[in-house]
Amino acid sequence: MDFSEDDPWKKDDPDPDPDASDLLNFCSRAQTLISQLLLLSNRIPPEFRDRRYDPVLFDLRHALSRFLLARIEGDAGLEELEDQLRESCAEFMERFFLLVNGVVFYHQELFKYLNDLQILISFIINLKLNPFRHSSLVFENSGYLDYDMCLDDFSTVENQEGVHVRNMLEKLMENENGRQLLTESLVLFGCLLLLLEHCMGGTLREKLLVAHVRHDRCFDAPNLDKICLLCRAHLSTSVPAGQVHLSSMVLIQKPDELFASFPFPKLVVDTVICRLRDDDLYNQLRHYPDPEHRTVALGAQGGCLYIMLFFSLDFIHNGFVMREVVDRFFKNCWVIPIFMHFTVDLSFSWDAYKVAKTSLLSSLSPQFIRDLSQFHCNKVKDFLLELDSLLLDGIITRDYVLSNSQSLLSLVRNCNVSLHWLVLHRSSIDKKLREIVISAGTIHQVEEEMLLSLLLKTSQLEFVLKQLYIELLEGKAALWLESRNIASNCMLELSEYYNGSQALSWKVKDASLKDWFLKLSEEVCSLDHMKTGTAGRKLYNVISALREIESFQQVEENLQIKRRLFGIQKHLQDMLKALSLHNDTLFAFSVITDAVYAWEFVGCFDKILFKMIEKDLSMMLNLHSFFLKFRSMLDKPLVRVSQNHSLDLLSVSNYYSSEYVSRICKILRIMPVMLFRILNNDVVSNLKPCPLPNRIEREKFQDFMQLDQQFHLAKAVNNISVISQGLQIISRSFHGLIDLDMKNWLEKVVREEFSERFKKKLNSFLLSPNVGLEELEASVQSMTKYVLSQLSLMELCQDLIHIQGHCIWEEEFLHILRHCAREEHNDYVRKRQQDPVVRPVQSSDFSNAKTFLGQLLHQILRLSNPSCSMYIEPMSGWFDAEGHELLGLRFFDLLESCIGPVGMTCMDSLLSFLIMENLEHSLRVLNNLLDSRCLEELRTLDNDLGHATSLPLLGCSPYKKMAKLIDIAWEPWVECLAHIGQLQLLRCLISSKLKSACKVKAGVVSFAVEGMMSSISSHREKTIMQSVVDRKVKNEDDATIERFLQKLTRQGTICGFCSTFQTVYISNDPPPFLGRCASIMSISQLSRYVLDTHLGTLTSRLKKVVLDFSPMVIGIGTFLRQFDTTYTTQYVQYIGQYIRTATVSAFGTLYEPQKGSLDPSSDVLKSAFWLMYFCKYMGVSKDLLDSCLPPPLLALLQT
Structure with missing residues (x-):
């Protein structure tokens, strides 16, 4: 409905008549209230539709029920639920209350204004009929009453009773602007009532109102009774089952019951209705000279009349009046717009009004509707042919428009009239009527796609004509x-x-x-x-x-x-x-081309539009004209607000602009999909430069031209350029109208689409539970190929559509990697909480990983399992019993080339988390093992062995006795330590790979970080001391230093400068006899190994060992590192004491062990090798090692 002056699109329109300024203010306020209503209806909190909150949400019937209130106050769960509702919805409820209060206040003020006007008119009529009855009011010297002067005075001043008489009804209705504003002030309030019921149903309104009143305790708020009346639930609208209707179709039974609660003076309402019945309120008929177009020309006025009739039911029950109304306004239409794109179906809305429905029967005759449908469907085909001929290049020129302006205007008018009828009536709520219209379209092959095509081509012609006509005018x-x-x-x-x-x-x-x-x-x-x-x-x-x-x-x-x-x-x-x-x-062009009624139609058929764009990309070049056809969506609601110079102009404009932009962006959302579909074409994505030899034979020259590949590439580039050009045209067309930053929007949607596709593809790299190294490496290589292809694709996007393609690829890839790591972390924690059995981390924990990073971690843990693999330090890899490589440096090189430094860092963070979990588990296991009996045995052993620097008097027997005691019982602790060592070795290899990769790819950063970390490490103690001294004065500096050190540590981890074996993961109190426990456990494991001088490690006697030696030693060292360094020193000294004791027991002397008599399976050699290996990895000083081992034995091992 066009609530505006004759020319609402003129920017230099003068302000309305000063006499109608109050009415203008009413219209402006009503438009503001409607925009707020529509805004709130799109943001209804989900809590009010969630059944969980029903116990604390009441309607008006139970608002003050003492039983329900007492039930809430006595239930902690309900009180918590109510607190949640208050915290999350308080702002929305406050805004809703302000809205309904504003509606009530609007009605009260408008009613008072109109009632005063009605009282004045009645007073003047009585004055004319009985002049001498009021002779004391105005007399001239001659002694008779001057009626003209009396009427003039009453039209300009206020009387003593305070009756506002500035604007009389007669004067208002004689003034074109005045009668428009008076009509709009009433009609807009009717729209408010209908839209409030349509967008926010009665039950929802009651819950919102009661919740706000209870939470804010505003039981004595002014107008609360009227607000309750406004929010009270209307009778439910019964729509036939299976009916499909647009969300903009207002379906309310008996609207008069809503209007009856908020009436207006009958004299004013009847006067407005009579004027609407007879006049052309907005002077629209002059733009539609064809009599067949009268219902379209008077469509806005018909919508006004539809609403006004509910304020005065005398008319709607008058058969003569309703037949006249139907013949003039609804002769060939029954679906009409009432406000913007909101429509009503008279065949449904007038069901409760027998006289009105009877008057409409002639317009609802099936044969009449069938004939109308066929007429418009035939016209659609003719229009499309004519539009196709006109839209050819070079046809529409300035001279052509100058010579044929009237015929072109007539064509545009006819196209819009047919579109108007077909679009509205295909959405009829009456199934039979709708099927007649749709079946007629099916018979004539006029489906939604053809209507959309007519809409697109008509908008294209309109845009070209308007631009040329403006040029001609200028x-x-x-x-x-x-x-x-x-x-x-x-x-x-x-x-x-x-x-x-x-x-x-x-x-x-x-x-x-x-x-x-x-x-x-x-x-x-x-x-x-x-x-x-x-x-x-x-x-x-x-x-x-x-x-x-x-x-x-x-x-x-x-x-x-x-x-x-x-x-x-x-x-x-x-x-x-x-x-x-x-x-x-x-102006006539703007009136006849308005298509705001089809706004919802376009939203429902966006999929058809997507298919049409995919089929013909050149449509992208004309989409801007299609969007501009709905420009009145922005202009119409703002006309009265702007004329009133209201402060609400910005908020109203922002709402409609945001709706307009969101619809445009929703339609354009297909752009990134098409973009990636073009670029992911096999020919384009696999196109590689052909290496050219120094000399090419003439016969083979054509083979090097790659004509097919170049053709597909040129085609893809052309399609992308069409998309880019279309987006640029849209951006230019809306510049200064709405805030539509196409460049940033395009970058945003390309980022979203790329991220979604990238994540989906990466997580589709599913691996079977038990793959070998070759298959695993092949999968990683395939993944690497895909990752690099996506990088090339985004770089191509960067060149073609000028977005930060490389930056998007890098940021989204990093985001995906970090998201995968976070998801695997959370999934592992959730499983641990649900698993009642406490056990160390196993590869099976990630067997059902949802992300590709989790699957990779599962395979790495499985292949490096210490119970079925052996880590060989010189080879930096894991091997099976037959000597086949299970995991090595080549795999980590491939992994780094696939997921990059950040991906390796994410993997490292997961490993760190698993180490921490295992350390806490191993500590719990050890504390459980150290019962009173075990502690007594350890105390006895400690007394028997004496100080670590001495030799025990009983020789090796105390060791053997204690080792036999814990051999089987302590196996869970041993297994857990081995898994810790496995994870530490994996971290070590990742750090090594990160360091080498960073030095090659980012040498400057690597050297800078290394130098800074070395400098800080060398001055660590001084820095700590200074920080402690200045802490009381420079707290902000301490925080800054702490943040700097955290960021430096994070960057150091990415660069591979991470001291894996020196890291402290947990901060718990150590168990008793920790050093003695670790040494006895180590001694108990020696019997399972034999020294392999060729491999330089301890291996199983039968090449089949339960747990590998290297992770075992590193696991023990890592566990000891979590506590004070004295425990590590104790461990070294205790193992050294055992070595010296075993040496004396085997050779009788400590300083002359014979080389030839040393058996690789002897405990002396194995324990000494164990200790040297431990000291090497855990960074134990050489002086401590020399003090613990006999010099001849140390020299023997080093050779």
């Missing part, structure tokens, strides 16, 4: 002057020609023709295009005179003169065409 004066000067000069030349003064013209000398052409030239020069009527009549006379003179013998026999006269007439015709250019045509 150049009107120049065109007039140019044509006038040329015609005048030609006439002067003819005058000189008949003067006989020119060469070869002496034979045709004619004084009368000479004077006639001279006078005609002067007359043409005197014409002024501002005086349209006079200039037009004179031009017609001049053209007629020129046509008559062509029949003269002197002219008819001279072809040169006839040609010159023809040219003069052409220029005079151009002057006439210039005179026909008016701003009124542009």
Whole structure:
């Protein structure tokens, strides 16, 4: 419905009549309230639709039920639920209350305004009928009442009773602007009531109101009774089952019951209805000269009348009046817009009103509807053919528009009328009527796609015509002057020609023709295009005179003169065409091209639009005209708000602009999908530069041209350029109208689409539970190929559509990696919490990983399991019993090339977390093992062995006794330590790979970080001391230093500068006898190994060991590292004590062990190798090691 002046799109419209300023304010407020209502209806909190909150949400019937209130206050769960509701929805409930209070206040003020107007009119009528009854009011000296002066006074001042009489109804209805504003102030309130019921149903309104009143304790709020009346639930709307309707279709039964609660003065309402029945309120009929288009021309006025009838039911129950209304407004339509794109179906809405429904029966006749549908469907086909012929390149030019403006305007008008009827009536709520319309379209092959195509092509023609017409209007004066000067000069030349003064013209000398052409030239020069009527009549006379003179013998026999006269007439015709250019045509164009009624239709059929764009990408170049066709969505609601200079202009504008932009962006959301579909084409994505030899034979030259590949690449680039060009046109078209930053939007949606596709593809790299190294490496290589192909794709996007493609690829890849790590972490924690059995981390924990990073971690843990693999330090890899490599440096090289430094860091963070979990588990296991009996045994052993630097008197027997005691019982702790060592070794390899990769790819960063970390490490103690001294004064500096150190540590981890074996993961109290426990456990494990001098490690006697040696030793060291360093020192000393004791027991002396007598399976050699290996990895000082091992034995091992 067009609530505006005659020309709502004119930016320089004068303000309305000052006498109607109050009504203008009402209209402005109503538009603001409607925008707030629509905004809130789109943001309804989900809590009010969640059944869990039903116990604390009440309607008006139970609002003050003491039983329910007592039930909430006595239930902690319900009180918590109510607190959650208050915290999450308090702001929305407050805004809703302000809205309904504003609606009630609007009605009260408007009612008072109109009621005062009605009282004044009644008073004046009585004054006219009984003049002497009020003779004390106004008398002249002559003693009689001056009625005219009385009426004038009552129209300009206020009487003593305070009756506001500034605007009388008669004066308002005589003024075009006044009657529009009065009608709109009433109709907009009716729209408010209907939209409030439509967008926020009665049950929801009651819950919102009661919740707000209870939470804010505003039981004595003013107008609360009226607000409750407004929010009270209306009778439920029963829509037939299976009916599909647009969300903009307002379906309310018996709207008069809503309106009855908020009436207006009957005299004013009846006056407005009578004026609506008879007048053309918005002067629209002049834009639709065809009588068949009357219902479209009066569509906005019909919507006003539909709403006003519910304020006065006398009319709606009057058969004569309703037949007149239907014949004038609804003769061939029953689905009508009432506000913007919101519509009503009269066949449903008038069901409860027998007289009105009977009057409508002639318009609902199946045969009549079938004939109408067929008529418009046939027109659609004709229109499409005509539009196709006009939209060809080079057809629509300035000259063509100048010559055919009226026929083009008529074509645009007819297209829009057919679109208007078909689009609205295909959404009828009545199933039978809707099927008649749709079946007629099916028979004539006019489906949604064809309607959408007509809408698109019509909008394209409208845009071109409007642009050319604006150019013609701007150049009107120049065109007039140019044509006038040329015609005048030609006439002067003819005058000189008949003067006989020119060469070869002496034979045709004619004084009368000479004077006639001279006078005609002067007359043409005197014409002024501002005086349209006079200039037009004179031009017609001049053209007629020129046509008559062509029949003269002197002219008819001279072809040169006839040609010159023809040219003069052409220029005079151009002057006439210039005179026909008016701003009124542009306004008529804006009126007939308005398609805001189809706003919801476009939203429902966006999938069809997507298919059409995919089928023909050139449509992208015309989408801007399609969007501009709905520009009135932005203009119409703001007209009265702007004229009123309201402070709400910004908020109202922001709402409708945001809705407009969101719909545009929703339609354009297909752009990144199409973009990636084009670029992911096999030919394009696999296109590689062909290596050219130094010399090419002529016969093979064509093989190097790659014609097919180049053709597909050129085609893809062309398609992308079309998309890019279309987006640029859209951005330019809406510049200054709405905030539509296409560049940032495109980058955002490309990022979202790329991230979604990338994540989905990466997580699709599923691996079977038990793959070998070759298959695992092949999968990683395949993944690497895909990752790099996506990088190339985004770099191509960067070149073609000017977005930060490389940056997007890098940021999204890193985001995916970190998200995968976080998801695996959370999933592992959740499983641990649900698993009642406490056990160390196993590879099976990630067997059902949901992300590719989790699957990779599962395979790495499985292949490096210490119970079925052996880590060989010189090879930096894991091998099986037959010597086949299970995992090594090559795999980590491939992994780094696939997931990059950040991916390796994410893997490292997962490993760190698993180490921490295992350390806490191992500590719990050890504490459980150290019962009172075990502690007593350890205390006895400690007394028997004495100080670590001495030799026990009992020799090795105490060791053997204790080792036998814990051999089986302590196996869970041993297994857990081995898994810790496995994870530490994996971290070590990852750090090593990160360091080497960083030095190659980012050498400057690597050296800078390394130097900074070395400098801080060397001055660590001084820094800590200074920080402690200055802490009381420089707390902010401490925080800054702490943040800096955290970031430096994080960067150091990425660069591989991570001391894996020195890391402290947990901060718990150590168990008793920790050093002695670790040493006894180590000694108990020695019997399972034999020293392999070839491999340089301890291996199983039968090449089949339960737990690998290397992770075992590293696991023990890592466990000890979590506590004070004295425990590590104790462990080394205790193992050294055992070595010396075993040496004395085996050789009788500590300083002369015989090389030849040392058996690789001897405990002396194995324990010494164990200790050396431990000290090497855990960073134990050489002095401590030398003090614990006999020098000859140490020298023997080093050789």
